[in-house]
Amino acid sequence: MGKRTSRFLSISLALISLFCILIFVGQAAYINYLGENALRQLGVFYMSGISQQVASHFGTTMELRLSQVESIVNSVPPGRYSNETSMRIGLTYNARSIGFEYLAFYTDDGSFHMLYGSQVTADVPEALHSSVQGGKYNVSAGKDAKGTPVVLIGVPAHYAMSDGSASVALVAGLPVSYLGDILESNIQSDLIEYSIIRGDGSYVLRNGSIEEQNYFDLVERLYQPYNGKTPAQYASELRTALTNGENYTSEIMISDEHWNIYCTRLPNSEWNLLFKISHSTLDETVNLLRNKWTYISIGGCCLIICALLLAFFLIFWRYYHLTKKQMQALDEARRIAEEAMLSAERSNKAKNEFLSNMSHDIRTPMNGIMGMASVAMSNLDNPARLRSCLKKIHVSGRHLSGLINDMLDLSKIENKNLVLNRNPICLRDIMQNITTIIQPQIQEKKQHFYAYAHDICFENVYSDRVRLSQILLNTVGNAVKFTPEGGTIEVDLYEEPSPRGKLYVRSHLHVRDNGIGMAEEFQARIFDAFAREDNARVDKEAGAGMGLTITKHIIDAMGGTVTVKSRQGKGSHFHITLDMEKILPQKVLPDLPRRNLLVIDDDAIASSLAVTSLESIGLQAEAASEPEQAFRMIEEHRGREDRYHLILLDWDMEGQNGNAIAKELSGRFGQELPILLLTEGEWDESEKSEETAAVRGFISKPLFRSNLYEGLRPFLEAPALPQDREEEAAPDLTGKRILMAEDNELNWEIANAILSEFGLVMEWAENGQICVEKFEQSPPAGYDAILMDLRMPVMTGFEAASAIRRSKREDARTIPIIAVSADAFEDDIQKCLDHGMNAHTSKPIDAEKILSLLRQYLR
Known part of the structure; x- marks a missing residue:
């Protein structure tokens, strides 16, 4: 059997x-x-x-x-x-x-x-x-x-x-x-011959060793009769197709070999693209595929036979396969558990590092504030020492505020509450503010700072002023922080047409430094929250690793891009692009009277851009890279029709500052040549001396056409620009009565001292209930506006605002109520508006912002 x-x-x-x-x-x-x-x-x-x-x-x-x-x-x-x-x-x-x-x-x-x-x-x-x-x-x-x-x-x-x-x-x-x-x-493919010909058959491009200068000559010489057509008929058909701009395809015979020919018109030109492929190539391909099919068939047959032989082992194989899958599932579960434990450890480590960094970073400015406050109290009879202490307290306070704002911004980003406020801004003002803010750090580290602006046709655009300034300050500040003493930082801003359309302009910002740079592996996570390179080179630099994370999220929210290139010991290069809507029409600058100017700057790029910008506003300009060259050029033009009418002198020249050069210019040529200094940031009046007596003013870098125009106009007798109507119509706040609800006495004293300086008459309400009572008891229009803290005992700011709006007084619904609070999240602002307040500004108190809001609502 x-x-x-x-x-x-x-x-x-x-x-x-x-x-x-x-x-x-x-x-x-x-x-x-x-x-x-x-x-x-x-x-x-x-x-x-x-x-x-x-x-x-x-x-x-x-x-x-x-x-x-x-x-x-x-x-x-x-x-x-x-x-x-x-x-x-x-x-x-x-x-x-x-x-x-x-x-x-x-x-x-x-x-x-x-x-x-x-x-x-x-x-x-x-x-x-x-x-x-x-x-x-x-x-x-x-x-x-x-x-x-x-x-x-x-x-x-x-x-x-x-x-x-x-x-x-x-x-x-x-x-x-x-x-x-x-x-x-x-x-x-090497199997296809191609060429580009004109309508008359002459060659523009050919890829073979062809003797003829005209393709029709090639047809007459090489084509053989085929399919009842002579070479002359082929040439006639091809000419007709080329003349009519039609595609052409045919089979031809050359040297007893079949070919396919294709011809089509190339767009944006009067040329035609010609292809040839040999039938032998296709035959070889067919034979190759035939062999492959045969081998595949034989292989498939063998596989089936082998499968039949292995059928007896199917049950065992199935059992083995199921067992293996179960083991793999167990291994995967173990791997997931281990990764979860490692993730928890990394999370705890990140939190500990963050708390450690923040503790260090907060204590640093706090120690500065407390220490300088003690020094100031011991030197009340020394105004210079007192002024120095207060300045350092102010700087430390701004740094502490920046750290807190960074934490709040990061919280907004994680909760997807980051909102952009789109308002008219001036790129010139943004750039000059950043250079002014960063200058103290630059000077302290004796660094070389260069700011360039060129091809700027649209200075005025729509964007978020605060967020754009934050992008610039974080990026430039990062370069300053990680560049050693004597290093170089370059900031380059320029514009080009935006792919978003004619209503937009694309702004490029390059920030370069020759600082310590970054490792390649760290660059991949530089924009991660709390990311700091684990390296002794950066341990001495303060920071919680949030600035670039926030910068990246703001740029993403604006629809822009940011890239970074860096090498350890060679520096870093950040490139930011933003598409911003133009403000149309842009202010037109009338041409200045045609005058000759001399730019003295040892920075070749800056002097070239300055000359180009001066020429764009109707002036004649030349550049000198060092003082002796400038003296020779002034002497050569002296007394001639093309003499120089004004000198633009860089204040920070290599090996010699602008003060000494200005003094020598004044000594040689007297007062006949007005001198304007070109400076990064604002000119400090305390730096003026006998050497700068000949200096008539200054112009801040980077040089935009508008600030060049405004700086030069008084010296070249140009027509004055019309003032903005908003500036002329700004209301005077002197004598305006302001009721401020604030439960913290120190905060009240600070606000009273700051705002009283601007002519406001301040009155204090210690909590929300007292604020409501004072408003109810005041005569009609007794207060012009109310500044409202939110977190107060007895009655909160929200409850007080709602009570005032419900009041039967005629001015209860019209009096401006502005929230002044440390609660600065988007839902806090919306809650203020829901309770009847007009606007919100965050603490610490920003006098300019409060005054701006008061002018807005007290028109």
């Missing part, structure tokens, strides 16, 4: 195996037959598809290149520069930065006036000329002086040239090999 069963199973297994082999052999033969026909058809579709793909990519690339040339014209528009040299430098700089190897003015007589690169000529001058004359963009071919083929990209632009003529277009050029790179990057 066992032998019969074994024999039956053996015969059954053999028959099943034979049946499987026959099925697989038949299937392989049939699939090979279908595959051979399908692959030939796929060859046609492949070539058609790849030609469309290449043509589309070519069109996109040419559109990009045309837009780049157009952006060059937009960045240096005709008529912007009165100095041709500056205009040429600007065009050359922008074109080279994009990667163009040739740049030229194209004139009405068909001539190219090269800005850089060797002389070029157009292969078909008529096409280029007719396009740019008609105000159209053009892509054509040409050659340079060495005979190298060149792609010419022309955009209509009318620039005035020194010989009195004007260009009709700006033409940028790239080697024709650039087109080959475009094609090869899309074709990615």
